[in-house]
Amino acid sequence: MNNYEFITLEGIEGVGKSTAIGVLSQVLQDKGRDVVITREPGGTAIGEKVRDILLSTQNGEMSALSELFLLLAARAQHLAEVVSPALIAGKCVICDRFFDATFAYQGAGRGLDTSIINDATGLISPFFLPTLTFLLDAPVEVGFKRIETRAETDRFEEQNKAFFKRVRASYLNRAQQEPHRFVVIDASQSLGEVTHKIELTLNEKFGD
Numbered sequence: 001m002n003n004y005e006f007i008t009l010e011g012i013e014g015v016g017k018s019t020a021i022g023v024l025s026q027v028l029q030d031k032g033r034d035v036v037i038t039r040e041p042g043g044t045a046i047g048e049k050v051r052d053i054l055l056s057t058q059n060g061e062m063s064a065l066s067e068l069f070l071l072l073a074a075r076a077q078h079l080a081e082v083v084s085p086a087l088i089a090g091k092c093v094i095c096d097r098f099f100d101a102t103f104a105y106q107g108a109g110r111g112l113d114t115s116i117i118n119d120a121t122g123l124i125s126p127f128f129l130p131t132l133t134f135l136l137d138a139p140v141e142v143g144f145k146r147i148e149t150r151a152e153t154d155r156f157e158e159q160n161k162a163f164f165k166r167v168r169a170s171y172l173n174r175a176q177q178e179p180h181r182f183v184v185i186d187a188s189q190s191l192g193e194v195t196h197k198i199e200l201t202l203n204e205k206f207g208d
């Protein structure tokens with residue numbers, strides 16, 4: 001049994017993570033938790049600068065390995081500056097994406113070998129692992145419809161459907177491998193149904 005609460009949210013683009021984070025945080029605050037909301041890549045001043053590099057469409061020539069190490073540099077800073085201190089202080093951390101995204105996007109999406117990602121991620125996240133991960137899952141077509149309405153797309157959102165199909169399959173596979181950590185939510189349902197499932201899960205795991 002872990003005595004810290006580190007919750008992550010994952011899913012392909014357009015599945016409604018931001019809305020879900022708002023619900024999660026409200027439910028946990030109602031349960032008396034001191035909640036810290038953060039994200040990857042980002043969450044710190046240094047990490048947000050790295051995020052800008054990663055998402056900029058001007059950096060189309062970035063290699064997969066370079067992408068991996070930029071993400072991990074941002075993560076190392078994020079763990080040291082935000083996540084670890086908050087968990088040590090007994091706060092509940094909600095993080096928009098964490099290491100599952102690295103296996104899904106850089107592994108399945110970009111095609112980097114899993115052993116490289118395992119070794120590299122293992123170097124910087126040995127102490128605190130997520131205790132609960134919500135995977136918001138929807139067919140790629142559903143996510144694409146939602147991102148089509150955005151004014152600008154970033155370097156990841158510019159990838160094709162085949163890329164996101166591999167990412168989605170990897171997430172689902174990881175969820176299947178770790179059923180105790182993952183809760184998979186059908187994100188093509190209505191917002192009310194998604195919210196209800198989040199509330200049910202939190203009541204089950206953290207008490208009414």
Ligand code: TMP
Nearest residue numbers: 040041071097098101102105106156157
């Ligand atoms: P966001 O827009 O959902 O915050 O995520 C930014 C992008 O970063 C998203 O397209 C996925 C990507 N990403 C990775 O490729 N690998 C990672 O490890 C993380 C944390 C994010």
